[in-house]
Amino acid sequence: MSYGPQPGYPQPQYGPPPGYPGYGPPQRHGPPSTAMAYVCAVLFLICGVLALITAIVGWDGTSDNVDLMVALVGAAFSDDVTGNIDFAISVTMTVACSTLTFALILFARLDFVRWLLAFVGGVVTVYYVYAIIRLLSEGGGEFIAMVLVSFLLWAAATVLVLLPATGRAMRGYQRGLAQYPPQPMGYRY
Template identity: 85%
Template sequence: MSYGPQPGYPQQPNYGPPPGYPGHGYGPPQRYGPPSTALAYVSALLFLICGILALVIAIVGWDGTTDNVDLLVALVGLAFSDDLTGNIDFAVAATMTVACSTLTFALALFARLDFLRWLLAFVGGVVTVYYVYAIIKTLADGGGEFIAMIIVSFLLWAAATVVVLLPATGRAMRGYQRKLGQYPPQQMGYPY
């Protein structure tokens, strides 16, 4: 029920922007315009770094006779090699597979294909979980002085996996379709 203006005071005009413009109403501010594609490229770059690091680790530990034990223990699958084959050939093959697959998918991710995002998230998740196991096993076996490269690899793979799974990265992919009504219609000026 409206009582109208108070006696002696004229009717006040409506101040502020009209509905549909920023600053009107309640709730969080809305974002206007298309989403940024930066996170798609950042996630591709992070996975490129992970793939290159895995490739370097596999090449250095190729025959198992390297003097750099830090890189040798960072081979993907080395924690399981005693149980499976008894030598490091399994770990070298697993690391080369992870490295080459990651490099291929990461280079193709620069085209912002959404299904590659999920493939990289799967590979990154599996490798991240492996490195958690490798850190625990290495520390339990008393190899604390050789754990530095395992931790660096874990941090890189975990960061790349988290970035590729962010919702903003999903919006940055080419297949992202904006929801109807997400952006207000484009109008020029205020309709007064």
């Protein structure tokens, strides 16, 4: 006994319709969004401004705000390198100005700047992990708030700039898709 299609109901069609070239790469519907590039640029601008503020507040090393002083990039190494906070202020100013410059250039969606920011963000994020561990091990838990905020901002910006969606938002993304011919619109899986 065979069961066929019921009378009055169309027979289901499986696979691509006649004349369709077959199963190919996933279809793209329109150009990729550029939003991720701009989100990353804004997030790195925030990181750069925060680093600049911490450097300006601790400019002479005599600030009363200990939370901002321990959030300086390189403050955990200052005693080992120079014996004073000048090293951390210099490193923080360098990181802040470089990040602000690269973040402004990232608005032009240049892919190499994305990788520069990923490198700078990765180094600063790893430093803040070290600073958090050192601060907690030395009993400075009450001064950790700005270090945690800085770590979270830098880590979020670094992760976002490394996402594939950010890579697709860059200007040079189209060159990799030239090998696939455009697929006809109208039939989607």
